Ligand code: SF4
């Protein structure tokens with residue numbers, strides 16, 4: 001995996017009276033162990049990939065407590081795992097990235113929340129919303145509403161996060177409903193401390209197993225006619241029980257302030273951002289005291305009507321700080337105030353924007369507009385608003401002075417095995433003309449950016465082949481679907497391949513076999529060469545496809561650009577109908593480099609010979625047309641001024657970060673560009689043979705071209 005937590009997980013053993021210091025996701029794991037969880041699972045995805053990584057690294061400790069860990073093949077299997085809590089007093093927690101993961105899990109979540117749970121069921125979702133997000137911008141809140149699951153959004157500090165996990169289980173059991181806990185990216189990586197408690201075993205677990213199933217009870221099945229009663233239970237029993245628990249346990253907090261005729265109602269996860277904005281205009285301090293009263297909603301669904309009306313009743317105006325759209329909370333607050341005939345004016349989307357992340361500047365601007373509209377007694381609202389706007393006024397001026405900055409989209413890592421496939425696609429399309437390319441989720445989606453700019457649609461993880469189903473029959477050329485091996489096992493095998501074979505589709509599928517779910521941090525998956533248990537899981541993409549009935553299949557090493565071009569052309573032109581699969585094979589370079597670096601360091605320590613390949617461009621031969629850069633897109637291949645005073649065009653050059661993958665040379669060969677590229681080998685702990693060979697080469701090259709070996713060696 002991308003990051004190891006082997007050292008940090010030792011802190012998970014801390015007990016009563018000790019202080020835990022660390023990162024948000026470690027705190028979540030500690031809270032799970034303190035809560036007597038019996039099973040955990042999930043599917044990786046930022047911002048909670050590391051939570052699953054921590055759970056894997058803490059597996060030994062969890063097995064001491066009898067906690068079962070499942071690294072699920074997708075979010076649907078993780079959600080279905082929570083079925084263990086329907087009948088049994090087993091506390092369980094699963095995790096994934098939302099909104100996408102919740103979309104995949106939605107079916108199982110509906111069928112979990114309908115009968116409800118006996119043991120506490122907690123779903124820890126990484127809410128991937130805002131500027132750093134990599135998914136469709138939607139809110140998980142809608143799922144909480146539609147399925148009657150409760151949604152916690154704790155303040156991003158460790159004591160609040162830990163309390164939310166612990167109380168989340170209790171809330172789930174008190175109301176018999178699953179509970180979602182959303183963590184934004186900042187909460188996952190927030191660091192801090194909290195007073196630890198002893199870890200405890202679950203009521204039932206791998207150490208104290210259940211004797212057998214319960215007495216058969218039809219009402220525990222999400223199946224008619226039980227579902228009709230379950231719908232009633234959700235509304236008439238579970239919702240009031242949840243509200244009572246939230247109120248009694250004071251899960252939401254109020255920060256008192258002297259500007260008592262106004263207030264702010266904030267989603268817990270945005271509390272620190274709001275306090276920071278208030279602090280910047282002198283209305284709060286760095287310790288969290290505020291002059292504006294604040295109702296912090298650590299539980300954003302369900303809202304507790306009494307808490308809303310009690311907070312608002314004495315205020316002329318409140319600002320709802322609710323990121324994203326629709327404005328569920330703002331609407332609910334308006335409804336509760338009308339029902340209670342309270343005339344407090346509600347501001348929200350208006351001073352604050354309807355869409356986008358509520359970053360610091362956005363909040364300052366929104367706060368200024370709110371204060372000027374609400375005009376609280378005892379405050380010169382115009383002066384504060386002027387100060388708030390003054391804090392951000394320089395930014396448009398600075399942006400104008402700088403002019404447009406070049407965009408810096410994410411890109412493939414240097415030496416990525418997936419890049420050559422897109423070079424080959426480019427070359428194939430030069431000859432056969434453009435065709436529809438359905439892209440997918442994963443590192444290969446970087447090919448949608450320049451210099452490849454390839455991909456006509458992205459419909460979700462593992463969905464590329466399925467998304468081309470209606471394109472193929474309506475297009476003269478065969479469409480090409482690109483899918484990673486992570487996407488293949490996540491969803492693509494059934495949703496794409498089985499459906500295509502069943503419907504006798506005639507497209508081309510490229511499966512990028514790099515060995516890991518790389519984009520999420522290099523976790524193992526069914527066809528990896530190893531697993532968290534050590535040995536390979538033993539599932540093979542080629543064998544699986546053959547067993548399913550795929551007849552046309554080729555496995556091509558990704559760096560063999562010429563061969564890949566020829567294979568693509570064959571797939572596009574063959575008279576054979578049916579699905580054509582190209583397995584593009586090449587280990588994720590990032591993972592490979594990490595592996596090799598460690599192996600090389602060991603060899604160097606033992607005094608053994610270690611070689612590293614580097615590529616270069618001969619200045620004198622490079623024509624300066626830069627085709628190699630446009631075709632490979634490698635960040636290590638760049639420009640430098642031509643050393644020839646008679647040529648003004650810059651020449652291509654390879655910089656220090658080159659990992660020697662060979663793509664640039666391959667592309668130059670496949671595209672018949674130029675013979676400028678050369679390969680060199682850097683040898684460390686050279687043997688006597690290496691040294692003799694080096695001297696011999698120096699001599700021969702010197703005789704042929706006047707090479708000054710002595711100067712080069714210096
Ligand atoms: S993580 Fe691996 S597969 Fe992804 S871009 Fe980097 S090298 Fe390529």
Ligand code: SF4
Nearest residue numbers: 634658659661662664
């Ligand atoms: S410069 Fe060439 S050999 Fe080096 S990493 Fe880039 S494509 Fe690979």
